[in-house]
Amino acid sequence: MWKFEFPWLFVLLPLPLFVWWLIPAYRTTAAAIRMPFFREMAEAAGEQPAPGGVRLRRNWLQRLLLPLLWSLLVLAAAKPVYVEAPIIEEAPARDLMLAIDLSGSMATRDFVNQAGERMDRLSAVKQVVADFITKRTRDRIGLVVFGDAAYPQAPLTLDHDSVQILLNQMQIGMAGPRTALGDAIGLTVKLMADSTAEEKVLILLTDGNDTSSAIPPERAAEIAKSHKLVVHTIGIGDPNTSGEDKVDLAALAQIASITGGRAFRALGQQQELAAVYATLDALTPQKIKREIYRPQRDYFWLPLAAALSLFTLYHVLAWLLSLLRAPHRATASSTAPTTTPHQADHGN
Structure with a gap:
C-alpha cells in the first residue's frame, strides 16, 4: 500500500502559476x-569587439520540463x-500452572512405558510433562x-529450562504423604493473581483424593472461577483402590466442571498420559497473533533522482547543441551588420 507522509505539500503544485501571475518579470531599458x-572603427583602432548580447528565448522543451521538474520536487517533498x-508476533496467550501430586502413592510402579517396562507414577509424569513444557515455547x-x-x-516464567530443572528435582514425599487438592488450587489462584494473560490455566494431576486441604476442593474451584482460572484435572492410578490412595474421579470432574475445564484419567499406560497432555495442548493453543508494526520503505529519492537526471540531461544536451552551433554562429556574425554592444544587449 502506498501513502505520503506529508500529503499537504501537494498544495504547493500551483505555486509557480501564482508567482508568474502575481509577480511581473524584471525588465530594464537602456x-x-x-x-x-x-x-571598421574597431579595426582601425586595433580593437577586437566582443560579441553582442543574446536574448534568451524559451523553447518547447523548457515549457514542458519546468512544470515536470517542479511536480517531481513536490512529489519527493511529500x-x-x-x-x-x-509484522506479526506470536505472543503468549496464557499462563500455565502445573500442579503435581507428590504424595507417597506416586511411588506405585503401575505405569508401563512404550518399551513395556514398569515405572513409578512420578517418573511417568515427569517424562510426559517435560515433553509438554518443551512444546509450550511461548507460554509462561x-x-x-x-x-x-x-x-x-x-x-x-518463560525460562523453561529452569522449569525443567525444577521438575527433575521433584521427589516423592517431599511435600508430605497426604493429598491437599484444595490447597493446590488456592495457591495457584494466589500465584496468578497479578497475571495479565488473556487466559489462565491450571493442570492439576493427582493419584489420590483430598485428605488434608484447609479449604475444600469445590470451594477452591469456585474461587478459581471467580479469578477466571480454568482448571483441567488428570486422575491417575486405579480408581478401584481403597483408602486414601483411591483417586476420586468424581471430585476431579466436579472441580473441572465448576471452572469450565475438562477432567481426564490415565490409568497405567504412559501413552494414555501423553495422549491427555496432547489433548490439553490442543485445548490451550499457545500463541496469539499480534501486529507489532508495518515496515515502511521510503521512496522520496525516486522522484528526486528523476528530477536531477532530467535537469542534468537537459543542460548536457543544451551544451552539446551550443558546441554544434558555434561554427555556424561565427560564420553568421562575420556577415551580419555591425552594432554597438549597447544596441545588441538592450535593443531600442
Missing part, C-alpha cells in the same frame, strides 16, 4: 546607438512510502507441588 561602420505487510509456565500442603516449585 539607450543604444546603431553604427553601421562599428566594425515523501512517498510503501507500507509493507504487517510455573510448577506447584502438593502433598500435606501446597508449595510453589517454580514461578510463572
Whole structure:
C-alpha cells in the first residue's frame, strides 16, 4: 500500500502559476546607438569587439520540463512510502500452572512405558510433562507441588529450562504423604493473581483424593472461577483402590466442571498420559497473533533522482547543441551588420 507522509505539500503544485501571475518579470531599458561602420572603427583602432548580447528565448522543451521538474520536487517533498505487510508476533496467550501430586502413592510402579517396562507414577509424569513444557515455547509456565500442603516449585516464567530443572528435582514425599487438592488450587489462584494473560490455566494431576486441604476442593474451584482460572484435572492410578490412595474421579470432574475445564484419567499406560497432555495442548493453543508494526520503505529519492537526471540531461544536451552551433554562429556574425554592444544587449 502506498501513502505520503506529508500529503499537504501537494498544495504547493500551483505555486509557480501564482508567482508568474502575481509577480511581473524584471525588465530594464537602456539607450543604444546603431553604427553601421562599428566594425571598421574597431579595426582601425586595433580593437577586437566582443560579441553582442543574446536574448534568451524559451523553447518547447523548457515549457514542458519546468512544470515536470517542479511536480517531481513536490512529489519527493511529500515523501512517498510503501507500507509493507504487517509484522506479526506470536505472543503468549496464557499462563500455565502445573500442579503435581507428590504424595507417597506416586511411588506405585503401575505405569508401563512404550518399551513395556514398569515405572513409578512420578517418573511417568515427569517424562510426559517435560515433553509438554518443551512444546509450550511461548507460554509462561510455573510448577506447584502438593502433598500435606501446597508449595510453589517454580514461578510463572518463560525460562523453561529452569522449569525443567525444577521438575527433575521433584521427589516423592517431599511435600508430605497426604493429598491437599484444595490447597493446590488456592495457591495457584494466589500465584496468578497479578497475571495479565488473556487466559489462565491450571493442570492439576493427582493419584489420590483430598485428605488434608484447609479449604475444600469445590470451594477452591469456585474461587478459581471467580479469578477466571480454568482448571483441567488428570486422575491417575486405579480408581478401584481403597483408602486414601483411591483417586476420586468424581471430585476431579466436579472441580473441572465448576471452572469450565475438562477432567481426564490415565490409568497405567504412559501413552494414555501423553495422549491427555496432547489433548490439553490442543485445548490451550499457545500463541496469539499480534501486529507489532508495518515496515515502511521510503521512496522520496525516486522522484528526486528523476528530477536531477532530467535537469542534468537537459543542460548536457543544451551544451552539446551550443558546441554544434558555434561554427555556424561565427560564420553568421562575420556577415551580419555591425552594432554597438549597447544596441545588441538592450535593443531600442
